[in-house]
Amino acid sequence: MGQIDVLQGTLDMLILKAVSLGPLHGYGVLLRIQQISGDQLEIQQGSLYPALYRLEHQGWLASDWGESDNNRRAKFYRLTAQGKRRLNAELERWNRMSDLMANILSTRPEEL
């Protein structure tokens, strides 16, 4: 089974979700998304950091410098209260959208 690219516009949501499970450094975010998706999602490494910086700029993420597992300094991202609200709103929107899409896509001729 091949990997699929991240759907346009969903990277922010994925990052927020990944970070909501616990503070992570950039590489950790990458790993966690891949891990949760069972290695099916491929995130372009080049687009990760601009997204992280944008989310922090918008106040949804906050960051601190801390020690990583092998005692190196790393920048850890965590979700802010504002980010949490944003994630919930995004999730609700996503759920409504995917329900709607599922409904539309599963429509059969005789149901019309």
Add this chain to the structure above:
Amino acid sequence: MSLRSRLRSFTSSLFHRAELDSNMEAEFRFHFDKYVEHLTQSGIAPEEARRRARLELGSLATQKENCRRSLGLRLWDELVADVRFGARMLRKSPAFAAIAILSLALGIGVNTTIFTLAKSVLLDRLEVSHPEDLRILTWVSGKKFPMESLWGNYSDEGGASHSSSFSYPVYKALRERTSLFQPLFAFKDISQMTATVDGHAESISGELVSGNFYEGMRIRPIFGRGISPTDDVEGKANVAVISDAFWARRFARSPSAIGKSIEINLLPVTIVGVNPPTFIGAQMSRLPEVFMPLAAQPTVLPRGKAGNLLKDPNNWWLQIMGRVDSREASDAARQSALDLPFVQAVKSGVTIKAGRDDLPHIRVLPGRRGSDYEKSEFIKPIYVLIVLSVFVLLIACANLANLLLARSAARQREMSVRVAMGASRMRVLRQVTTESLLLSLTGGVGGVILGYSSRNLLPHLISTPWEDGRLQTRFDLYVILFTLGLSVITGLLLSIPLALQGRREDVSSGLKEGGRGSAARSHNFTNKALVIFQLSVSLVLLFGAGLFLKTLSNLRAAPIGFQPDRVLVFEIDPPRSRYTPEAALTLHKRILDTIAAVPGVQSASLSSDPLVALDSSINQFQRNDRPKDAKAQAWFNAVGTNFFETLQIPILAGRSFNSSDILTSPKVAIINQKLAHKFFPGENPIGKTFNEEKYEIVGVCGDTKYEDLKSDAPATFFVPYTQSFESNVTYEIRTLAPSAEILKSLQQAVATVDKDLPLIHARTQNEQIDATLSNQRIFALLTSAFGVLALILACIGIYGIMAYTVTRRTNEIGIRMALGAPRTKVLRMILREASTLTIIGVIIGIAASLFLARLVSTMLYGLKPSDPTALSSAAVILVAIALLAGWIPARRASRVDPMDALRHE
């Protein structure tokens, strides 16, 4: 999204750029190492792992740039890069940068100076708290001037009389009858009084104010106290508040000034306070130095028949202002509430001269600028100055745009490379705009410096040297903001031709060497349009210079009817507190006799109004042998016995005044020719009598200019001062030789009569006449200077474009000459192009000139706004200079060696 967090991250990334950079680097390094570690763990060779990581992550620089972009820093980064690049380009051509910035600084500086002046005339407010809540009262009545006596400003526009002067009884009645003002207060500017501090007398200006003036204006003295209602009681000891400038000049800011007794018009007055330096009285353009209660008028400044104006309903002199609560009522409501009590107060006290229709009615006007009748005087000259200065800036812009276009032709390749490499048109345009803005803002800084250093130049040119400053300008934040705005507009204006040109540019032709395709031709077109524009504006300015110069010389050459050379004039104002009207007559007689004996004095005289000094008096003129005509009026002047001899005004019939015309002898008058023609057509006026006083006409004199040079000599009658009780008079002294030292002897001579009488506003009669020409002189000066500047810039423009044409066509010219075209033909060919441009420019310029000149027609004298001499000489000068500028490159073209030209690529 929180604005605050965004702002914080934005500013921190702007101001801690280095920190942000190193943090980013550390983060990417960490990521990179982690990834490599991960890859090697899964069995990939370290070398290969690093290669793959580098490939997937991209370069550090790209990552950083992308991250900065997501922080919203992209525009900023590009702006910084553009500014840096622009600055480097300018540094590379310092001559161009110097010319560009200098001409912009000149253009913007001129506008800043004019704006500072315009702001003070049109926009500035009194420096008191909430000036917008102030109102000033004026009245308007029918065509005929209704009051018996008015001391103050008065105008008759549109068939109605306007004035802001009221009588004291009317002010009192209004104050009692209205609650719409908190409070209604009154004041009067006194242009001249004598202040004596520690035995040293000087002539100053002052203001009489009602007891509630300080409350109404909300002025708090910086030292001592203001004038209070308890001071404004007749018979009380006189007190005064002095201006900050007077405090500094006469008391060196010593606190002991408070409580000190000085003399105003030789009467003791106690200083009780010092005004803040920002407060310059209730007028924008005067600088009163001593403020006293109105109650001091009868003693300190006696005036009118009884000397006391406070009880006189027939003398209108007081200005009234009020502070209102703007939420409470409208000005219309205030006006209608005040009008009835006003009309009643007028009717109860005043003898109105004319019919019922001429009863005055009140008007409530904005008072944020206080009493502001100078505005109407300056408003038109200001508009003309604004137009002139905008023209100068436009010419500077056109010239610079031309230079920029020439430069951009040289940089065409660079631009094409940018576009070819993927820069959007917008991006290239933005860079061009940044560069023009960089130029214009630097020019703007120069403009601010220029404007600041010349902020007092125009007010100085406008004001008369022997009077206190008439126009106060403030160089404040608004001026800086105006200049900033103007610089930005200029920068955008400059980039327009470049943008237009960039739009047409074709990348592939731009990349080719030289780029001589269609782009070059269209560039040339914009260039030509700019030169034509310059030429036409130059013509407008030259024509304006011609009009104003001719006006000035017409005014100077206008026959004035008297001989002003070697005549000194000064005023003497004997205080009524020391001299009764009768005593003043004796005093003037003694002063005249003393002065006449001073060596070097040929003859001495005096008059109630100085000639050509914007002063005049009007009186009724009723022939005693004809039925009464209430409307008949004539100008008059009370003069000394030697007046006609001193000013060398010819007596055409009858006799001059002589020493036998005294107070007790029959009243006599001398009329001028104009009056004789007007009131005695075809008759001999000698021996006729007029007016209640039964003046007998004993002589007819030549016509003289009276108020100013512009107006024709009015119908005037002269009476001897010995029969008219004028106390404040102007002396005219004819000296044997032009000399400044004689003034000192005159001063000493007057001091022997009364040591407390200063010679006020001493000047020569010619200086006096010149002062009335200040507006015309400024316009002549500025239009000439601007016109010459414009001409020079236009010449550079036309030279530049012709030189460019010649270079571009060298090859063609070579072919023509190789085929046998004579040099003169080549010369003519190039000159024809230059003259086409010039003629188009001249035609547009003439049309614009004729249109604009109509707007200044009232400011001209002795010529029409379409004056053909001024117009044709402007056109001839412009054509001649432009052709000369075009002739230099044309001659170069005609000297081209065909062999060289053919090789030339």
